[in-house]
Amino acid sequence: MLNVLRPVVTRVLTPLGRALASRGVSPDVITAIGALGVVASALVFYPAGHLFAGSLVITFFVLADLLDGVLARLTGKPSTWGAFLDSTLDRLGDAAIFSGLILYFVLKDEPEIVLAAVALFCLAAGALVSYAKARAEGLGMEANVGIAERGERIAVILVAAGLSGLGVPYILAAGLWLLAAASGVTVVQRMVHVYRQAVVR
Template identity: 40%
Template sequence: MLGQHGRGLTKALFTRPALALARVGVTPNALTVTGTLLTILVAVTTLPQGRFLLGVALLILVVIGDSFDGILARATGTTSVFGAFLDSTMDRLADGAIFGSLVAWAALRLEAGALRTTTIAVGLAVVVLAEVVSYTRAKAESVGTSASVGIAERSDRLVVAGVGAVAVGLGAPQWVLTAALGLIAVGSLITVLQRVLTVRTQLSRREQGEDATP
């Protein structure tokens, strides 16, 4: 949901800086790969250690920089199918690093008990479901349908995780981050179901139309 409303704002804010990068020879694909590598580096070196304030602050900067790739491609007329494919692939790696690092934090930093077990479980659920959310959309497009619906897009998941991590970093109980991960897991599951039902409806209508064709 947040992603749909934020694209216009990012375009207005970052088109000029993106064009400045183009003038010095930076390409959209180079930005995509660089942003992903920086995301992975920041995530694995800060989040497992519980350095949430530093980690989230750096990740915000990296995500802002990473948003330049699409803006740069559109502003310079260099959008491509491969660029979209690369961007989506790199996003999956970045998400895995972020949520995997939060699972590592739970495994390494929380005391043995129900909270630790629950946090690891919901964290792993988020890792899996985040990938399935992306897969359902890609698979829907491969069969000629659209599945862009859902209450938990990538930006929603990252914002909720970031808020939970910052809250714990500021002294909130550790279960706050567990609750944030649980919320993401539930939202992601609902999104998967929404997309499955949407594709089912579209395919059913298509089949009915084909059956009605003389």
């Protein structure tokens, strides 16, 4: 769903990409900076309870996930290694975001264990969503289906956490439960999709 916004964001980031390309900045450097920024922000801001500030800073670094692609196209240096690095560090960033929220729930004066467990489920289900697609492609099939791809998952959790940090009640819990359900459905959708391809073969 959020893929429709990608061309717009790409156009916005293109001037910055040109400036970086003119200075010889590698797309891999942008990928690494973005991932490290997400990890550090999530593990510093969220456990401390700074949900709004954390979500803003994480969003800034998440944009590097698009900027590295823009830079790679402008420099004519898209590579298999770059794609692998980007996907691998995406998983690291996702893990940091949900780990930060889990720590936030556990470290509160009155720990919210249920929500910590839901966040843990979201982390595991999100990893399964990505793994199902990667494994299918490794077997010569595709699994690019589902209602909760990575972009949607990250958008939901960042918006929910950010609004919660602004004092909107129950929004973070609602976002986590919604995300848990959507991620679980997406895992099943991808499994069914791959099964149908395998049976046809």
